[in-house]
Amino acid sequence: MSSLDDLYRRVIMDHYQKPRNRGKLDEAEGLIVHLNNPTCGDSISLSLKLENGRVADARFLGEGCSISMSSASMMTEAVKGKTVEEALHLAQVFSELMQGKEPDESIDLGDIEALSGVAKFPARIKCATLAWKALEQGIKQAEQ
Numbered sequence: 001m002s003s004l005d006d007l008y009r010r011v012i013m014d015h016y017q018k019p020r021n022r023g024k025l026d027e028a029e030g031l032i033v034h035l036n037n038p039t040c041g042d043s044i045s046l047s048l049k050l051e052n053g054r055v056a057d058a059r060f061l062g063e064g065c066s067i068s069m070s071s072a073s074m075m076t077e078a079v080k081g082k083t084v085e086e087a088l089h090l091a092q093v094f095s096e097l098m099q100g101k102e103p104d105e106s107i108d109l110g111d112i113e114a115l116s117g118v119a120k121f122p123a124r125i126k127c128a129t130l131a132w133k134a135l136e137q138g139i140k141q142a143e144q
């Protein structure tokens, strides 16, 4: 195992053991998206508060493997405070990262980069993208 893999594994475990933005919003405060990944048994409830074109708040509850839960933690941390366009762009970049593409260097992925190795394990890609799919679905719901 390379030291980079080791670093990435530590970042993933840190988010898994100490999830950021864990919780939920009242229905009156924001919208909630529930999604499952039956192939692994992961489930997530993502609460989103969109205000003035920005992601004012993002929290999640869920159960599942370390990849799905750490990805949800990283996603909420990454999109909070961003504009809806920036958040959707980041979701697109993440989807490309899961297809094994090199990330756009102009974007600071932060901890998200730790999940880049998942691209090599097709069975786990749905775990990593679950939270991001919930984000995209929530934004779509809000725009309707």
Ligand code: ZN
Pocket: 037, 040, 041, 042, 064, 065, 066, 067, 068, 127
């Ligand atoms: Zn999983």
